[in-house]
Every structure is written in structure tokens, then in C-alpha cells.
Amino acid sequence: MADGQDASQTGSRADTLLEFPTDFPLKIMGERHDDFAQVVVEVVLRHAPDFDPATLGMRPSSGGRYIGLTATIRATSKAQLDALYRELSSHPMVKVVL
Template sequence: MSPVNESLFEFPCDFPIKVMGKAHPDFADTVASVVRQFDASFDATRVETRPSSGGNYVGLTVTVRAISREQLDDIYRALTGHPMVKVVL
């Protein structure tokens, strides 16, 4: 019996990650530097930014070049563990 591949993705692939946190002038740069630890080719100029209606929070969509499930898990762990980040989807 062959092993079952549980991944729904074919790697490498571009993978969008949504990151939300309190509005702060350094939020996007901070998230970009966390992501860059795991994806050296990450292009911070492609980050999409959406402020909340009240302006207190900001949502970012960062697209990484995912090479493995483990890499994505590491990025998610690093982002969710960062004090500026409230939610990662």
C-alpha cells in the first residue's frame, strides 16, 4: 500500500496568508520581516493592506512562495506567536 499524500497543494506554489493586527506604522514591515525568515524571495511590495472601518486594525494579505507544508506551518507559527499579530488565516 502506498503512502497517502495529505497535502492539497502542489509545491512549490504561491500561497496567500491573511494577517490581522492593531494598526501600527511598523506592522506591515514587521510581518514582512517575519515572513522573509522563511521565504527569502518574499516581495514586500506585493503586500495588500486593508484598514478596518474604524481604523484601529489592519489586514494584510502576504503571498509567499511555499515550498513545503512544513514551511507554511513554520510561517504560521512565527506569525501567530508575534505580539503585534492578532489573527492569521
């Protein structure tokens, strides 16, 4: 390891380049639906209970059929992000998660 650090000091840095905790923006896209933002917020809050729904960014597509949401969470681990991505990606209302 660089600088004389061993694996116990760096954690699982081989798994991710992120250092936790970190503010992490999630981009979630789906078809425009009245409940879409609320559904996404509920999923995000299950994984990041300190997420403030008032900070959710919303942007409709140019044609108005889709909506893009940006939820910036305080990520505490790669496992947390992986679980959140899995749940969002598997939701039937969600088309894409970045």
C-alpha cells in the same frame, strides 16, 4: 493509491491537499501600528526569502483600529507554511493569521 502511484510518488499528500511549490496567500491581521507591516515582512522573509515586500497588500478595518495584510508567498512545503504560521501567530502584534 490512485492511478498506481505509491507514497514515494505522491509525497505526504495525506498531510495536505496542496501541491508544492504553490503561490499561497497569507492574511495577517493586527492592530494598526506604524511598524506592523515592516514586522510582518521581516517574519515572512525569514521563511520565504524570495517574497517581494512590494506585493504586500494592506487594508485598514472600517473603524481604522486594525489593519489586514495579505502576503502571497511561493510556498515550497507544508513545513515552511507551518513554521511561518507559528511565528506569525505567536508575535504579540499579530491578532489573526489565515
